[in-house]
Amino acid sequence: MRRKVIAGNWKMNLDHRQGETLARELLGGLNGRKPSVEIIIIPPFTTLPSVLGVVGGTIIGCGAQDLWYEDKGAFTGEISGPMLKSLGCDYVLVGHSERRHIRGEDSELLSRKLRAALRAGLIPIFCVGELLPEREKGKAETVVVEQLRQVLGGLEKEEISRVIIAYEPVWAIGTGKTATPEDASQMHGVIRNFLEELFGSPVSAAAVILYGGSVKPENASRLLAAADVDGALVGGASLQASSFLGIVFPS
Ligand code: 13P
Numbered sequence: 001m002r003r004k005v006i007a008g009n010w011k012m013n014l015d016h017r018q019g020e021t022l023a024r025e026l027l028g029g030l031n032g033r034k035p036s037v038e039i040i041i042i043p044p045f046t047t048l049p050s051v052l053g054v055v056g057g058t059i060i061g062c063g064a065q066d067l068w069y070e071d072k073g074a075f076t077g078e079i080s081g082p083m084l085k086s087l088g089c090d091y092v093l094v095g096h097s098e099r100r101h102i103r104g105e106d107s108e109l110l111s112r113k114l115r116a117a118l119r120a121g122l123i124p125i126f127c128v129g130e131l132l133p134e135r136e137k138g139k140a141e142t143v144v145v146e147q148l149r150q151v152l153g154g155l156e157k158e159e160i161s162r163v164i165i166a167y168e169p170v171w172a173i174g175t176g177k178t179a180t181p182e183d184a185s186q187m188h189g190v191i192r193n194f195l196e197e198l199f200g201s202p203v204s205a206a207a208v209i210l211y212g213g214s215v216k217p218e219n220a221s222r223l224l225a226a227a228d229v230d231g232a233l234v235g236g237a238s239l240q241a242s243s244f245l246g247i248v249f250p251s
Helices: 016-030 045-055 081-087 097-101 107-119 132-136 140-152 181-199 201-206 217-225 241-248
Strands: 005-009 038-042 060-064 091-094 123-128 164-167 209-212 231-234
Touching: 005 209, 005 241, 016 038, 016 045, 016 060, 016 241, 038 091, 045 060, 045 081, 081 107, 091 107, 107 123, 107 140, 123 140, 132 140, 140 181, 164 181, 181 201, 181 209, 181 217, 217 231, 217 241, 231 241
Parallel strands: 005 038, 005 231, 038 060, 060 091, 091 123, 123 164, 164 209, 209 231
Antiparallel strands: none
């Protein structure tokens, strides 16, 4: 049985006070209930310390949205894996489509970042996903497999076993459009087959693959029930305790 994970990517929202409030609301909202899923929240860098002050040592895990690939040095404005780890983070996003497309991050850079995350003892949540024109041309699977191959290819089995993969079709992010559970399932199957080919069945069977793109309480249950979907990476709906907890505890 694979574990299920619900991760909330706050993106560039909520300053440290607002973030602390949301973290308290989430903990309060759990109200002693034990969710059947692992919960991770991913605030902006400056909000991390106050959020970690609230959720550190609880069942809510915490991650960062990015990292740099060197551990320290003359890299003005960057944040390293060891810095995040020493703060109390356990996870870090790598390759979110907003960084690929707005910041122009390519596979070579993402490959270095992913390895830096592993080196620091962080769990990378590696994001892949196709653009709408790529899907319309029937190239979605090729694009996703290529993104996986360029960054994950060459990892040791022990390393890949620590990576969480998130499939986020770019056309579904922040648009209100979601992949159908069937489409998500199909792509997750492709990702699992890729892992099997490169790393063998035990790695592929144990891999945690999340779906992201307009996940909300109203559509989460069906997406999460789809074969090979092990959880969700949630953007907009993670910014309010009620909607995020509505995904964690589907009614
Ligand atoms: P939305 O849930 O707002 O579509 O964002 C998805 C996402 O990009 C999570 O990383």
